[in-house]
Amino acid sequence: MLFGAHLTNEKDQSQIEGQDLAARILARMGTALQSTDSQKEESSSGAMDREERARLRRVDGLSTELEDVSEVEYRKIRLEKVVLVGVWTSGTAEAAEVSLRELAALAETAGSQVLDAVLQRRQTPDPATYLGKGKAHELKEIVAACGADTVIVDSDLAPSQRRGLEDVVKVKVVDRTALILDIFAQHAKSREGKAQVELAQLEYLLPRLRGWGESMSRQAGGRVAGGAGIGSRGPGETKIELDRRRIRMRMAKLRKEIEAMAPARKTMRQSRRTNKVPSVAIAGYTNAGKSSLLNVLTDADVMVQDALFATLDPTVRKAKTLEGREYTLVDTVGFVRNLPHELVEAFRSSLEEVGEADLILHVLDAAHPDPEGQVEAVKTVLADIDGASEIEQIIVLNKADLAEPETLARLRSRYPLSVVVSAKSQTGITELKEMIAEHLPTPAKEVRVLVPYSRGDLLSLAHETGEVISTEHTAYGTKLHALVDEHLAEKLEHASE
Numbered sequence: 001m002l003f004g005a006h007l008t009n010e011k012d013q014s015q016i017e018g019q020d021l022a023a024r025i026l027a028r029m030g031t032a033l034q035s036t037d038s039q040k041e042e043s044s045s046g047a048m049d050r051e052e053r054a055r056l057r058r059v060d061g062l063s064t065e066l067e068d069v070s071e072v073e074y075r076k077i078r079l080e081k082v083v084l085v086g087v088w089t090s091g092t093a094e095a096a097e098v099s100l101r102e103l104a105a106l107a108e109t110a111g112s113q114v115l116d117a118v119l120q121r122r123q124t125p126d127p128a129t130y131l132g133k134g135k136a137h138e139l140k141e142i143v144a145a146c147g148a149d150t151v152i153v154d155s156d157l158a159p160s161q162r163r164g165l166e167d168v169v170k171v172k173v174v175d176r177t178a179l180i181l182d183i184f185a186q187h188a189k190s191r192e193g194k195a196q197v198e199l200a201q202l203e204y205l206l207p208r209l210r211g212w213g214e215s216m217s218r219q220a221g222g223r224v225a226g227g228a229g230i231g232s233r234g235p236g237e238t239k240i241e242l243d244r245r246r247i248r249m250r251m252a253k254l255r256k257e258i259e260a261m262a263p264a265r266k267t268m269r270q271s272r273r274t275n276k277v278p279s280v281a282i283a284g285y286t287n288a289g290k291s292s293l294l295n296v297l298t299d300a301d302v303m304v305q306d307a308l309f310a311t312l313d314p315t316v317r318k319a320k321t322l323e324g325r326e327y328t329l330v331d332t333v334g335f336v337r338n339l340p341h342e343l344v345e346a347f348r349s350s351l352e353e354v355g356e357a358d359l360i361l362h363v364l365d366a367a368h369p370d371p372e373g374q375v376e377a378v379k380t381v382l383a384d385i386d387g388a389s390e391i392e393q394i395i396v397l398n399k400a401d402l403a404e405p406e407t408l409a410r411l412r413s414r415y416p417l418s419v420v421v422s423a424k425s426q427t428g429i430t431e432l433k434e435m436i437a438e439h440l441p442t443p444a445k446e447v448r449v450l451v452p453y454s455r456g457d458l459l460s461l462a463h464e465t466g467e468v469i470s471t472e473h474t475a476y477g478t479k480l481h482a483l484v485d486e487h488l489a490e491k492l493e494h495a496s497e
């Protein structure tokens with residue numbers, strides 16, 4: 001096997017730790033997936049889905065898949081044999097590695113096979129080739145030796161950097177954003193989700209248009225499009241301009257479509273609001289266990305997968321507090337470090353669900369090696385969504401069955417408004433439910449009424465939508481002391497007259 005050893009340092013070439021590095025990265029230790037890796041065999045649907053996916057996607061010999069988007073080559077990342085590259089500029093060696101392992105998990109989620117991983121210590125990435133010149137040439141050799149056809153870089157690359165590196169290593173170079181976009185493209189199911197992803201992809205593609213064409217013509221030449229590569233067609237300025245215009249038109253169309261879909265969502269939200277049903281949004285890092293928690297809290301059957309970005313469409317479910325008060329629970333798309341801003345933009349309408357919630361359940365994988373880092377990443381995305389940062393957050397420390405007790409203790413003291421749960425073994429769920437009930441907005445109106453026995457419906461409404469302080473059965477009906485919304489208060493008062 002060619003699982004090489006490559007931890008390179010500009011000044012010090014003598015690090016031999018590399019052997020372990022590649023092995024650890026390939027084992028995906030410490031990725032978002034890592035904590036649940038061991039339960040692969042037993043966990044039913046997630047494991048099966050992943051196998052299924054691998055079986056469908058792994059096609060040997062089909063190394064480069066090209067798709068024509070407005071006659072512009074847009075490359076998908078699935079099916080490839082890849083080498084990962086990271087530049088470690090600051091922080092600890094461990095953090096750099098965790099980041100590269102996450103990249104490995106993302107690459108596998110996209111359906112590619114990770115062959116090797118390289119990490120270089122540098123002050124800043126090289127403006128021309130990302131890695132230093134010498135290292136870029138070493139990378140070329142590694143790529144050739146293990147027969148990889150793609151290099152995935154653990155940062156965002158400027159179009160010129162990507163081209164520069166491609167020119168040296170002679171295979172396709174893809175950055176982290178493109179990889180995440182590809183995963184989203186594979187997972188999008190709803191019409192809205194698909195439109196949102198396509199919009200994000202086009203937005204990413206637009207400034208890179210020329211880059212794709214040029215480097216493809218240089219290194220892939222005849223291989224592309226059965227001998228009539230873009231090089232042989234000669235992409236003149238005119239063609240690129242034409243493509244750009246087409247892409248912009250397509251983007252405008254997509255934006256309109258997404259906008260047209262938004263009102264439906266808005267009305268739904270509106271009706272929830274006028275009915276004063278409080279809403280709770282579940283947010284958190286990808287694979288933290290958001291969908292599992294939704295299932296536990298609502299007896300729903302939302303797809304749970306040990307894969308990154310399993311959920312892309314917001315799912316709304318009804319839930320009830322222990323006292324019977326109703327609220328809605330929204331499952332959302334997972335977050336990741338440096339979520340491409342193109343995606344945040346495109347998914348804004350879905351993310352608004354989070355911004356308009358009364359309460360956020362911020363789910364955290366407490367068994368992850370860097371849970372605090374995940375919290376920060378999630379907060380960064382939330383800061384980008386209107387209104388979201390002002391909403392109260394309960395930090396749900398999930399996967400308690402796997403987490404170290406010390407980690408749980410550390411997280412508990414760091415996040416005062418937190419609760420330890422396991423969606424898997426269903427521990428802590430009652431505490432979580434109590435906490436949710438406590439933090440739901442209280443309906444404003446206090447009523448003391450006598451509800452006739454014939455209006456049992458109003459009484460149950462008070463239980464479902466309000467906060468019942470006391471009830472007492474009398475000869476004439478039920479004496480009710482409660483906090484309810486204005487609408488119900490009016491009805492109750494009317495009925496008790």
Ligand SMILES: Nc1nc2c(ncn2[C@@H]2O[C@H](COP(=O)(O)OP(=O)(O)OP(=O)(O)O)[C@@H](O)[C@H]2O)c(=O)[nH]1
Nearest residue numbers: 287288289290291292305306309310311334423424
């Ligand atoms: N051991 C353990 N595993 C859990 C727990 N909660 C969730 N998982 C597992 O973690 C994996 C991810 O769970 P999901 O609920 O799909 O996570 P998610 O946050 O919705 O993920 P995305 O939608 O992909 O962002 C699955 O394999 C679950 O079975 C838990 O409390 N303990």
Ligand SMILES: [Mg+2]
Nearest residue numbers: 290291310311
């Ligand atoms: Mg999910």
